[in-house]
Amino acid sequence: MNSQKIALLVDSGIDIPKHIREQYNMYSIPLKIIYKEREYSDGVDITAEEVYSKLSEEIPKTSLPSTGEILEKLAKIKEDGYEKVLIVTLSSGLSGTFNLISMIAKEYEGLEIAVIDTRNISIGGGFNAIQAAKYIEQGMGFDELKERVEKEIINSKIFFCIDTLEYLQKGGRIGLVVSTLGTVLNLKPIISCNEEGVYYNVAKVRGRKKSIEKMKELAVEFASKGKHYNIALLHGYAKEEAENMKADLIKALPGMKDFIEGQISPALGVHTGPGLVGIGIQIVD
Template sequence: MNRQKIAILTDSCADVPAHMAKTEPIFIVPLKITYSEGSYSDGVDITARQVYQRLPAEIPKTSLPDGATITQALQQIKDEGYEKVLAIIFSSGLSGTYQMVELIGEEFPGLQVAAFDTKSGSLGTGATVLQAAEYLRQGKTWEELLSLIPRLIKNTTVFFSVDTLEYLQKGGRIGRITWVAGTMLNIKPILTFAPSGELTSIAKVRGRKASIERLCDLVYEKYTPGSRVNIMTAHGDAPQDGELVKKVLLSRIPAFVHHYESEIDCTLGVYVGPHLLGAGIQILEEDM
């Protein structure tokens, strides 16, 4: 435990690798994945890969953690001797998880909880969580952390390449004509998080190879040579393409503080479909 007794709380949409969560003071509350036969806890009794593999047969519903799950996580944090909590949570533009955590945290006895809406998800939220853990190892004070986390969120940008338009059409996010035409032209939209925290299309390219190049171009455009950055790559049940994204991006930005990689959570997968690719950058300015 760090001397200031500070823990980090996040949700399963952060895609924090399990081995890293076990070695850091990171606690994860799972979102709910509901099928016709019952509900599962994301990352607990169902994996992202299992959800991706079941998508052709059934698109599940996703929902935020219930209050009891959040309360249980906070109680565990308190029982383990922590006194303060940095709650770094999935975008409020796509989920009510942040509002729920903030509300319960304000009333939870014996813990000081500071909740942050990352306005991001997947590798964007995860990188913020892991950099916060790095700050804890460096001995940053609670007051410093309360100032640093919003700056991290502001300086974190992620992009996702969608492999198929089918699930956007099934979810009512694009029309049938757009779906048919886009599929015939092999269109691959690239999404990012808008300032509101909602996903928005930023580019459209034809073909998987071109989408990977454009994905990495968009990240590189955010990079200033010589700056201190974290780089993020991820995939949704597409490991070979995920490795290609990693190879291309790291060849363009060879100097970085950390490279975080993970599998994209099934919450985003349900929204846009399988074989999603992600890449992002986090600019570190704490010593500027």
């Protein structure tokens, strides 16, 4: 336990790889994936591959963690000897998780709790939690920690391409993304989260290959705002495409410090479907 007795709790929607959560002793609470026959915990008892393999038969629903699970996790944190908790969640513009946890936190006794709305998704929000973990490790106090993490939210951005808008539409997560893109023209949107944490079109490009190249250009442009930055390369059942752009992406970003790669969480895969390729950037200075 750190000397400040500060715990860090994240939800599965900000896609922090398991080895990083373990490295920083993060507590995690999974979103829910709901099929007709049963309910699963995101990344705990169902994998992304299993979600994708079942999409042709049934598109499941996703849901917030239950109140009971959140209370159990907070009780565990208290039992482990912590006195304060920083909770970092995916965007309130895409999920009710932030609002639910905030309501519980206000009434919870025995812990000082702060809840951060990253207004972002996947590793775009995950970068903020990882940075918070580093600050805790460095001995930063709770008040400064809250202020710094909140202030630095704008330094993280994620861009992603998807093969089809079908799953965002059916899941009700379409946000400000224009859903009337002409399939005849083969227009592919590059999507991100705006300042309110809602999906929007950053660009529309004809063809898959060109859209991935444009996404890389946008990521490099955002990263150029800082001298150093952390980078993530993520995919949803599109490992080969992600691998094909990896070397060029790293070459184009000489100021990179940390690099994260992997597949998005099962719950996020429900809403994007197979074929997602994404790049996350966090400016660190």
